[in-house]
Amino acid sequence: MKIVSFRQSLPITDPNSFLDLAGDPPRPGPRDLLVEVHAISVNPVDAKIRAGGGPGRPDGELQILGWDAAGVVKAVGAEVTLFRPGDEVYYAGSLDRPGSYAELQCVDERIVGRRPRSLDFAAAAALPLTTITAWELLFDRLRILPATPGALLIVGGAGGVGSMAIQLARQLTGLTVIATASRPETRLWCEHMGAHHVIDHGQPLAAQVRRVAPDGVNYTLALTRTEDHFEQIIAAMAPQGAIGVIENPSRPLELTWLKPKSLALHWEFMFTRSRYQTPDMAEQGRLLNEVAALVDAGRIQTTMQANFGPITAANLRQAHALVETGRTIGKIVLAGFPHATPPET
Template identity: 40%
Template structure:
């Protein structure tokens, strides 16, 4: 089969992915074989491309957000079932014609969704769900308002939608450009503030004295002082990008609970995988697609453009490549 692969980690200007012939995926007992029809492209995958090299004589196939068709029956799925899901960061990804994936991180696609639309949901939706709700289906006790930092990105967009669909919380998003502010409002945010300005002052002007929970999807380390400022004592910070070097002293002074999130934790630890499939099934009932850029064909050119957008830091919604 054909797949986009590379050997050595590299920057965007030396983009080295090639469309090459590779072996068919080998199925494990809990795997499905999927014919890939669309893939979502994420900033995290662009970061991995810059850091991960293949072992000697090997190659790397990235991509862990897909929609496609079951090609081999098994594990409760039939040939021809339309499905979407994530995958396993330690295995070959979906930038290929076919993918082996654990059935527990897959769900069926409703007829109303195209493959392209479905591929925009899994990674952002699962990340937002686990960051906000952890292993529950509701927010921590006492949370009445939530601030979503980076509300126009994939995680922020779907986190806002989940909050509005599943909770009664006041949802505040951050965005610094007119088009991203407009997008956050369209996702359901009750209030949008500019994270490049005085966030605490903007919140006070809007009548919000303290935030109960922050979902931070970008810039957590750089923002740590104003995040600590706006959070209430004993509040919650859920973050998808907390660096090991982050100085959390400002949070400690207010006894803030810090919740880190990495969407592949359940897969790597083989912990409660069925829950991820169940979350995806609920996600398609609560969230609408967030495709803003659709590229065509699993080609070097389309993937290079997707990575350029991902690395720009200015992407709204999700970039999807239709295969």
């Protein structure tokens, strides 16, 4: 099968940072689906691991990245009950297994959802990882309910997770949604996603928040540069609120600043359930199915912003280079593999 991989961590400008290769097809385990990958999207975690900033195999060993995919089930394991061959699916995979930069991928059925019927494979592939992250932040970590009152601040609203968090909060809660953006195009994107208010994270946040939410926000999703915004986020919070964080800060956060307001801090890592095979692992498949229904009902839209073409080393180098700038809006996708299988090198 065709794959895109690498043998050592190199700058994305190096032509060997990704290689078009051939590999052996995977064999599904008892709870696995064998999926023919039709489309993928690129996330910051892909670039971090390729650059050596995350868990991976030692240099010199073949590694297949990619944690967003949409495709067709080709075969199922002996204990699979939720899917059958021919089903069209979308999912974010597992950090500890070979990824989606491949024609075929094995994935546990419990973390897989049925592809939204109103989206093609490319548009669907933009959704899983950021959808799961945003959903778990809002509803599992911060425990927001449909009738929960108050205001929500989303720092970094135009990124993949922020784009989904804005939509989910608007559609499934009654919270006032305040997103941050620093450029005219990202501000427009946040408004398009449904934010009630958009403020500038290039300026101090607290005074801007207080102008639209005088009592402060009850919840904050700190999705980018948390260490730079942390003091301002705390100043913008109402007492007894909660903050959700997804990135590893570049310097330690001063947690004692949370104490005067009795604020809570929650980490979200969407691979926790698959990594530890938690009893509620199937919640990820369930929420993907629920979001697919929301998409097909016209309440949630894809965050795909650019399709870089077929899944090749050259196109993935371009996608990673753009993701590494930290200035992407929504998601970058790639769809399909070239017909010719390259030789192993």
